[in-house]
Amino acid sequence: MRPSILKLLNPDIIVEMLEMACRLEDWDKMLNTAGILYNFAQCIYEERQYHKAKGLPVPLVDTQRPLVYYFGFSHLMQGIAYQKQQKYDEAKETIYRYAELGWMEELGGEGEEIAEEFRYLARANLYIVEILSGRMEFLEGYTQFLQDNPEELLPGLGTIVQAAVNYRLDVDDLLHRFAEQSAGFGDYEDADNLSHYFSYCYHLALYHRRAGRLQEGLDWTMQSLRLAHQSKHDGNFKRCLALFEALREGMTDEQAGGYHGLLQECLGQIV
Incomplete structure (x- = not known):
């Protein structure tokens, strides 16, 4: 998808589409839509970095959330889709991508909080993928994690x-x-x-x-x-x-x- 088209997309609508695809258990649609959201975030980020490097005014993009959220959410939903398809290696690869979003420049206070939230989700979801793939050596650690984080118990x-x-x-x-x-x-x-x-x-x-x-x-x-x-x-x-x-x-x-x-x-x- 061309950058000119990507910049016209509303990322918050794409987020809603991903949530709907997840509820409908349409894993292929989730993967495709998550890829579009990631490409949007990457396009906007690269454009910002280019303008900063050239000393030009940074274009403003009207979004409900900081850009780091769209990077993290795209990888999160890809990981869930791969997990549901029992493609555990692919799921782990995407988890590692949202486990550390601190590479983004100038996150700011809200961006840092969002990156930390995705870091926490990555820890929880990595346990899930390891357990589902049969690696029971993680069970004791996961049990302790659930005791420490009761919101993840269900x-x-x-x-x-x-x-x-x-x-x-x-x-x-x-x-x-x-x-x-x-x-x-x-x-x-x-x-x-x-x-x-x-x-x-x-x-x-x-x-x-x-x-x-x-x-x-x-x-x-x-x-x-x-x-x-x-x-x-x-x-x-x-x-x-x-x-x-x-x-x-x-x-x-x-x-x-x-x-x-x-x-x-x-x-x-x-x-």
Whole structure:
């Protein structure tokens, strides 16, 4: 994309497009859109540096946030997309890019704070990628990180349970350690945390199924179904239905009633 076109873009609209693509789990679109945002930031930064070097007035660009944010956010979203595609090496490469944004000149106070926020996110997300790629030697350090940073506990436990399912690990003791804090996960209402909570519940259902705890698996599958229905995510709803059918031999009367009640609610909305 030519610099003349890039400079006409509104980066804050691109940020919104990236957030929407993430909610829709359109990872290829995220990668493409993140590349556009990065190219915008790079174009504006190079133009500023050129004008400074020539002693010319620096062109002003009207953005809601400092330029460093768009660099960091473009790499952050690329890393998330690669992680979801299980391209963990590529995800780590992008994490390293937003782990240190101090190379930018004249960040200023707000820019320094933004760079520090991305440095923190990089630390958290690097743990996630290492755990998901099977490097369990990072589990103890990640557990301590979650204890020190409880705001990361929901995506963190979701990551650990997903890895436990993928690599057939026993994490019962770890789940018990965080039982009190995780009991409040259902209180979240914002879209990002609801997405993390769905992943946590779904993988917890798979984890209990693998351990032979069918009723626990059914309970978490029901919770996953409710969340998928609430978010109107048809793909997740279908995955949960398939899992429920695989577990239904251990279903109690109470679970059967809850299941049929949810299906009736879905049918009522369709009608």
